Structure formats: structure tokens, C-alpha cells
Amino acid sequence: SLSATPVLTADGQYSGSMAIIADITERKRTEAALRKSEERFAGAFRSSPDAVTISRVQGGQFLEVNDGFERMSGYSRAEALGRSAEELGIWAEPANRAQMVQLLHQHGRVRDFETSLRRRSGEQVHALLSVELIELDGMPCMVVITRDITRRKQAETTLHRHTQRLEILHEVDRAILALRPPAEMAL
Numbered sequence: 001s002l003s004a005t006p007v008l009t010a011d012g013q014y015s016g017s018m019a020i021i022a023d024i025t026e027r028k029r030t031e032a033a034l035r036k037s038e039e040r041f042a043g044a045f046r047s048s049p050d051a052v053t054i055s056r057v058q059g060g061q062f063l064e065v066n067d068g069f070e071r072m073s074g075y076s077r078a079e080a081l082g083r084s085a086e087e088l089g090i091w092a093e094p095a096n097r098a099q100m101v102q103l104l105h106q107h108g109r110v111r112d113f114e115t116s117l118r119r120r121s122g123e124q125v126h127a128l129l130s131v132e133l134i135e136l137d138g139m140p141c142m143v144v145i146t147r148d149i150t151r152r153k154q155a156e157t158t159l160h161r162h163t164q165r166l167e168i169l170h171e172v173d174r175a176i177l178a179l180r181p182p183a184e185m186a187l
Contacts (some may be wrong), residue, residue, distance in 0.1 A: 051146040053080075056139060057101060060084035063141065072127075072148055074120030085117075092116035092124055100131060104142060108133050117146070126153040 004019040045052055051069035055062045062080045070076055075088055091097050096115045103110045110131040117125045128147045133140065 048145070051144075051148075053144045053146070054134075054136070054141055055084070055144065057104070057133070057142055058140065060086060060097065063136070069146070072119070072125065072146065073117075088120075090117050092118045100129065104131050104133055114149075126150045 001022045001024045002019060004017045006014055007016045007018050009015050045064070046066050048066055048068050051072040052066045053062055053069055054064040061082055061084050065077050065080045069080065073080070073088070073090060075090075080088065085091055086094055086097065093116060100110055100113050100115070103113065110129065113129040113131065115127055115129060117127045119125055126149045128149050130145045132143045134143055135141065
């Protein structure tokens with residue numbers, strides 16, 4: 001970096017220049033590394049199959065959302081930015097957001113917070129949230145990663161029902177065996 005200014009004599013005549021030269025190589029390297037890091041973060045943010053959002057803690061307005069959010073919620077980025085999940089009706093139970101924020105303030109992060117959300121269509125989604133508290137321009141914000149676990153919950157429910165049926169069949173089988181005369185059991 002070069003900065004030069006003219007040097008004048010007492011009567012205002014030009015007598016030369018004064019220059020300051022600073023080596024900014026390290027600053028340029030740092031700026032380039034920061035740009036590269038931001039590009040990697042932006043790429044990971046955008047391409048995540050999970051919904052990833054950045055929003056204000058106070059009020060919950062979305063500052064950024066990724067493609068996964070658009071797919072999961074049914075709202076476009078343009079529709080979401082500047083609005084909160086509550087305004088969009090995304091929280092099936094709005095009290096769950098308050099609980100999540102309370103946990104966030106207590107621990108600085110939240111892991112595997114299970115809740116129900118609502119798509120734009122009204123369809124309910126079972127979701128698992130992980131949240132990090134961050135600060136952007138002096139404002140408390142949160143990065144929320146939301147994984148749709150609806151299929152997993154449906155599979156768990158189906159498995160539970162099948163397990164209950166098998167237990168009932170096992171009990172019925174044991175009851176039938178208990179009612180049989182001993183001679184039949186020997187055959």
C-alpha cells in the first residue's frame with residue numbers, strides 16, 4: 001500500500017513528496033482465507049439436505065434460510081426472510097419455541113430437540129432441531145438445523161404396533177397351551 005503527499009516549502013512551492021509504504025501481504029492473505037472460508041460455509045449452508053436457518057432470538061425473524069428449509073416448509077426464501085416461524089405458522093405448538101429458546105439461553109446450544117412443525121400446506125412434520133447461539137452485528141441470533149424425522153416416527157409407531165400385536169398373540173398362544181389337556185401336549 002502506497003500513500004504519498006506533496007511536501008511544500010514555506011512559500012508554497014513544491015519541494016518533493018513524502019510517501020508511506022506498508023506491506024499488506026499478510027492482510028491480503030487473511031482476507032483471501034476469510035473469503036474462502038465464507039464461501040465454504042455458504043456452500044455447506046445452502047446445500048444441506050436439512051433445513052438450516054439463521055434467525056434472531058428476540059422475535060425470531062429469519063435472516064437467512066437454505067434450500068432444505070424451502071423443501072421442508074414449503075415457503076420460499078423470499079417469503080421467509082424478515083418473518084418469523086410463528087408468523088408463518090410453522091410451529092405446531094408455539095410454546096415449544098419458547099421452551100427451545102429457554103434451553104438455548106441456559107446452555108448456549110440445544111441438541112436433538114424434538115418437536116412438531118407445520119408445512120405451508122398444513123401437513124404436520126416431526127422434526128429434530130439442533131440450535132447454536134451466535135451473535136451477528138451485536139444481536140443474539142441462532143443457527144437452527146432442522147431434520148425431518150416424520151418417516152422415522154411413522155416407522156417407530158408401526159414397529160410399536162406390531163410389537164404389541166406380537167405380544168398379544170404370544171399371550172393368547174400361552175393361554176391356549178395352558179388350556180390343552182396334558183395328553184394333547186404329548187403328541
